[in-house]
Amino acid sequence: MSPKQHRGEVTSDLLLDAALRLYTESGEPGVTVTAVTRTSGVSLGSLYHHFGSLDGLLTALTERWTGRLLEQSVTALTSAETAREGIGAVVGAYLAFVRDHPGAALLVHSPRADRRLMARGQETRDAQEPSVSAMSRWIRPRVEAGEVAPLPMPLLETLLLGPVVAVARRHLSGVRDVDLDEAARLLPERIWRSISAAGA
Structure with a gap:
């Protein structure tokens, strides 16, 4: 450089x-x-x-921290041996990010970020491709091994991350009726039931 x-x-x-x-x-x-x-x-x-522009700065800031959140979550997921362990790891990592970086988490889950996602969904998805691909590469063998239900990958991603994102948004909105540590303890088993091949 x-x-x-x-x-x-x-x-x-x-x-x-x-x-x-x-x-x-x-x-x-x-x-x-x-x-x-x-x-x-x-x-x-x-x-x-x-x-x-200022909008360009805020967009770059959102992309930077979205990337860090995804990277932290995927690293946790792919470090686990089994799908069940991976779910616990990714839930814990995601909610730890929300706790440790509240300003960045608020930005990543903000209406601004949502508007950009709705307006430029494919572009946003393309920017996240390395993390999404890493997640898919980790899940696919577990589907083939009969550990995870054989659902389309976008649905598996939604079942895995959807409840965690919902808890994060609830917490960041100021509604503090869900403790992040408690959610990190309780959510993995519920998510596991939704994607486990045994429960399909």
Whole structure:
């Protein structure tokens, strides 16, 4: 990497880190061009050079943390030996991310992220392809071995992650009637029943 490329990465990171800090403190209304440049110490021109607009910065920030969430979840899943263990691992990793990175988790599960997904679903899916493919590669042999029900892969992904995403959204919305640790303990068995070949 050339010194110029390195400086560009450092500048991008400063802007992204500042935007996340502001989002965590004040939500999307707090992420203004003035606030980001002041907090990051980066010039207005650099913000536009790297991201094109404030919307571009927020999109890049959402993609960065969505990628980290998926990577953390898939790493947990693929480190497990059995499908049943994998479910517990991915549920635990996902909810740990929500607990440990509340601002980033709120952004990833925000209406902004949902609008982008609805408007550019295939593009978003393509960006997540490495993580999705890793998940599919891990699940497929377990389907073939008769451990996991032979359902279409998109349905298996939905059954695996859908309940976890719902709990995360409920928690992040301010409704704190579900404890994340309790959910991490109880959800895996329920999810396992929904995808287990024995329960099919």
